[in-house]
Amino acid sequence: MIQTLFLAPGITLRGCTDGRFKQSVLSIQFIRPMCREEAAQNALIPAVLLRGCEAYPDLRAITARLDDLYGAGLSALVRRIGDYQTTGLSCAFIADRFAMAGDQILVPMVQLLRQLFLEPVRQADGFSEAFVESEKKNLISTLEAERNDKRAYAGAQLLRTMCQKDSFGIPRLGTIESVAAIEPVSLMTHYQKILKESPVEIFYAGSAQISQVADALMPLFSGMERCYVNLPAQTAFQDAPTQPLRTEELEVAQAKLCMGFVTPITNRHKDFAAMQVFNSLFGSGQSCKLFQTVREKLSLCYSIGSGYYSAKGIVTVSAGIDSRNMEKTRDQILALLQDCREGRITEEELEAAKLSLISSLRTVHDSPGAIEGYYASAALSGLSLTPEAYIAAIEAVTAQAVAEAAGTVQLHTTYFLKEVGSC
Amino acid sequence: MxxxxxxxxxxxxxxxxxxxxxxxxxxxxxxxxxxxxxxxxxxxxxxxxxxxxxxxxxxxxxxxxxxxxxxxxxxxxxxxxxxxxxxxxxxxxxxxxxxxxxxxxxxxxxxxxxxxxxxxxxxxxxxxxxxxxxxxxxxxxxxxxxxxxxxxxxxxxxxxxxxxxxxxxxxxxxxxxxxxxxxxxxxxxxxxxxxxxxxxxxxxxxxxxxxxxxxxxxxxxxxxxxxxCRGETEPAACFQSRILDKMEISMPTFLLGFKWGNLDSARESIRLEVIGDLAAEALFGESSQLYLELYDQGIIDGSFGGGFELADDQAMLICGGDSDDPQAVFDAVLAQAEKLAQTGIPETAFLRMKRSALGRRIRDLDSFDSTCFRLCAYALSDFDYFAFPEIYDSVTREDVRQFLLALTDRDRWSISVIEPL
CATH class of the missing domain: 3.30.830.10 (Metalloenzyme, LuxS/M16 peptidase-like)
Structure with a gap:
């Protein structure tokens, strides 16, 4: 079971003790509002922190320390959760029972995190200039490389087109221009503000008792001067005028069709479970309507699926197709949505959709990473259900409820990426 | 049993x-x-x-x-x-x-x-x-x-x-x-x-x-x-030393491949995999001198990485990532292999690498997917995956140095580069 401890105002430790696992995961996330002014800075900070601290002044020293801790993993954590952006670090390390007699991993691991968070390599009043410049270059490369993966690129272009007024349209890692403008001193000022004001969500899953984890964390937070500022609540999709169809041409072999829909049902809504079942039945997995019809019956694509961004109430559909089949594919997708709205849902489809969701919820407690992924996001996104309560809500969903949920789903924007010169 | x-x-x-x-x-x-x-x-x-x-x-x-x-x-x-x-x-x-x-x-x-x-x-x-x-x-x-x-x-x-x-x-x-x-x-x-x-x-x-x-x-x-059955006997050297292509991308991407050759027994392949991964770690892993230098110079970024790969009875060492200067990375990897083949790896660094690699494999056992896959893949090679700790115990610094020495043969390397249009 998940235990929650409030370590200090605005600092929450959630965790579960589970002796079945061979490793533990620990994540520390500072919560920020998703906004254009700071998205790039929040994305850059963990990368700079991972470059060096006073005790371990470069990458090699940090990696050697992680090797000593039996190959512990440590990585930057930058998530988008509804209207929030999180910035922090996440680590994974073997349970103490696998270490040589007398060796402990949890305490030195948290000590390393404290050193990275609180004792970064400084230059004058800022971060190390060399670290900042080098990580800016890397982040810019990452942003530029977005278009290397055409499926991800098309999905991001759809959301940017659709969400002109919504935080979902803000790139999670900022823009190239905003990264380029970052200075070591202003970044440090911003970082100090984050340490002081931001709510902090810490999550642990592993073999240690939560009280032990809390004790290990005390040196990290006891030294902080905190003046915590609460964040505004999550909001549903904010509409703004947009292009109903945006087409872009690139040198590609396969076209991508992406359709964005909106619904007033978010994960804070009473009909949330019905909406999830709709999404599963419509476009998730191999037994869904999109896969069975557009791929298996009509051979129009290899990949097709839908996604439901539950914190926002956005549903997207994407398919990789031959550009000549764009209208045909789009019409099929809309016709299948209409089938859902009008209740043309078989008992088998409904049961398969519900079972698929229930199965994935039942496995949440089987992996430390999945536990972290579920609980570290759920609370922030506004979802107040445990996996068990969520399963019960899904079990109760009827075909009628799915049809009603589908009835709220409206097409908003279509984005089409096709090969240069195609018709 | x-x-x-x-x-x-x-x-x-x-x-x-x-x-x-x-x-x-x-x-x-x-x-x-x-x-x-x-x-x-x-x-x-x-x-x-x-x-x-x-x-x-x-x-x-x-x-x-x-x-x-x-x-x-x-x-x-x-x-x-x-x-x-x-x-x-x-x-x-x-x-x-x-x-x-x-x-x-x-x-x-x-x-x-x-x-x-x-x-x-x-x-x-x-x-x-x-x-x-x-x-x-x-x-x-x-x-x-x-x-x-x-x-x-x-x-x-x-x-x-x-x-x-x-x-x-x-x-x-x-x-x-x-x-x-x-x-x-x-x-x-x-x-x-x-x-x-x-x-x-x-x-x-x-x-x-x-x-x-x-x-x-x-x-x-x-x-x-x-x-x-296999048609021709595959030569020891690479067929081509370099292959270049262009795509709609933002910066060049590359892979370096070293052709180890074919392996006679499955048992040999598992041991070689452990040796190869340790050699890769010593040569260009995140804790290596080379990684730090190239990262500091901005020639590689976090996308860089690699390791030992097996396909059927063919073994290879592969590394790559995004870089504005793939040739510089290639030259540096070869030069460093030559250097390490001469000096070897210090005992403390070697033990630390082994401890780290073992720890990562133990953590990986929490993944059902990875465990199930590895049990299968190793069993098809007639090897018990869970015997990996003993393999680590048996691998010596000299094994790794010999592997690095083999890597100095330039004819067995190829580089594949994709440049932006």
Whole structure:
């Protein structure tokens, strides 16, 4: 079971003790509002922190320390959760029972995190200039490389087109221009503000008792001067005028069709479970309507699926197709949505959709990473259900409820990426 | 047979059935999910084989096509049936293996029965084979736009002159049009015999019940499987030292490949994999001098990485990532290999690397997917995956130095670069 401890105002430790696992995961996330002014800075900070601290002044020293801790993993954590952006670090390390007699991993691991968070390599009043410049270059490369993966690129272009007024349209890692403008001193000022004001969500899953984890964390937070500022609540999709169809041409072999829909049902809504079942039945997995019809019956694509961004109430559909089949594919997708709205849902489809969701919820407690992924996001996104309560809500969903949920789903924007010169 | 692996805090039941099938069960008491892999030692490179005294050559991409088509059974929608049981089913084809898997949170034995049934039943109606062409054409199209696939496939084309790893796993739009119900049936008969397969299961299951399901579906007969054959002998040196391509991307991407050559025994390959991974870590891993220098100079970024790879009986060392100057990385890796081959690795650094690698493998056991896959893949090479701690114990600094010394042979390296248009 998940235990929650409030370590200090605005600092929450959630965790579960589970002796079945061979490793533990620990994540520390500072919560920020998703906004254009700071998205790039929040994305850059963990990368700079991972470059060096006073005790371990470069990458090699940090990696050697992680090797000593039996190959512990440590990585930057930058998530988008509804209207929030999180910035922090996440680590994974073997349970103490696998270490040589007398060796402990949890305490030195948290000590390393404290050193990275609180004792970064400084230059004058800022971060190390060399670290900042080098990580800016890397982040810019990452942003530029977005278009290397055409499926991800098309999905991001759809959301940017659709969400002109919504935080979902803000790139999670900022823009190239905003990264380029970052200075070591202003970044440090911003970082100090984050340490002081931001709510902090810490999550642990592993073999240690939560009280032990809390004790290990005390040196990290006891030294902080905190003046915590609460964040505004999550909001549903904010509409703004947009292009109903945006087409872009690139040198590609396969076209991508992406359709964005909106619904007033978010994960804070009473009909949330019905909406999830709709999404599963419509476009998730191999037994869904999109896969069975557009791929298996009509051979129009290899990949097709839908996604439901539950914190926002956005549903997207994407398919990789031959550009000549764009209208045909789009019409099929809309016709299948209409089938859902009008209740043309078989008992088998409904049961398969519900079972698929229930199965994935039942496995949440089987992996430390999945536990972290579920609980570290759920609370922030506004979802107040445990996996068990969520399963019960899904079990109760009827075909009628799915049809009603589908009835709220409206097409908003279509984005089409096709090969240069195609018709 | 049940064996304990105290250093990994885990156990393994292993059996070899009358029909030749290997069954491995890694118990996970108290876990909700169960994962089963049913895999054959047959992948895209096995396009020449003998069966019943006759030699056959089949079209590129047929192993993958067969994987798609096996999901059909007469008068039954396999996917729908498994979905109705709450099971998630999927499959993949690699260069040397095809695996089908189900992930369950209930109804495990029923799901296992279906998995074994559809994989062992050849059923390829003409019309359905034709319909699959459109789907796989789109998969080939998606692949053609994938940077990672393109840079890797090009590297294979540069490194190997004859070995069919030169050909894409999916085949080409032309080669898949040579696929017929007849040659699909032939490949199924050659390679989907239980004696050529492994069933590995990770989860809280009853081994006796598993064996009973397996015997009921697959029978006890041990039939003759196809025998893989290879045409030409692959030369030691790379076919081409360099291969260049262009795509709609933002900055150059590259892969360096070292052609180790073919391995005589499976046992040798597992040990070599551990040695190769340690050598890769010492040479260009995140804790290496070279990584730090190149990262500080901005020649590589966080995308850089690599390790030892095996495909069938061919071993290789691969590394790469994004870089504005791939040639500089290549030169630096070779120069550093020469240096380390002379000086060797200090004892403390070596022990630390081993401890780290072991720790990462232990952490990885929490992943059902990775464990199930590795149990399968290693069993197809006749090796117990859970014996890896003993392999680490036996590897010496000198083993790693000898590996690094081999890497100084420039003729066995190739570089594949994709530049922006």
């Amino acid at each position: 049940l064996r304990s692996f105290p250093r990994l805090d885990t156990e393994l039941h292993s059996y070899r059935l009358e029909n030749g099938l290997q069954v491995l069960i890694n118990p996970r008491p108290g876990f909700t999910k169960t994962l089963a892999y049913f895999a054959t030692s047959y992948g895209s490179v096995h396009n020449q084989f003998t069966l019943d005294g006759q030699t056959h050559r089949v079209p590129a991409g047929i192993a993958h096509f067969l994987e798609h088509k096996l999901f059909e059974l007469p008068n039954m929608d396999v996917t729908a049936r498994l979905s109705a049981l709450g099971a998630h089913v999927n499959a993949f084809t690699s260069y040397d293996m095809t695996a089908y898997y189900v992930l369950c949170t209930g109804h495990f034995y029923e799901s296992l029965k279906l998995l074994l049934e559809f994989v062992s039943t050849p059923y390829f109606p003409e019309e359905s084979v034709k319909r699959e062409l459109g789907i796989i054409d789109q998969e080939i199209g998606m692949h053609a736009d994938s940077l990672d696939s393109r840079v890797f496939e090009n590297l294979m084309k540069a490194m190997y002159r004859d070995f069919p790893i030169r050909l894409p796993i999916l085949g080409t739009s032309d080669s898949i049009r040579e696929i017929t119900p007849e040659n699909l049936t032939l490949c199924h008969r050659a390679f989907y015999d239980p004696s050529n397969m492994v069933l590995s299961i990770v989860g809280d299951v009853d081994p006796e019940q598993v064996l009973s399901v397996v015997r009921n579906v697959l029978g006890t007969e041990n039939r003759v499987a196809g025998k893989k």
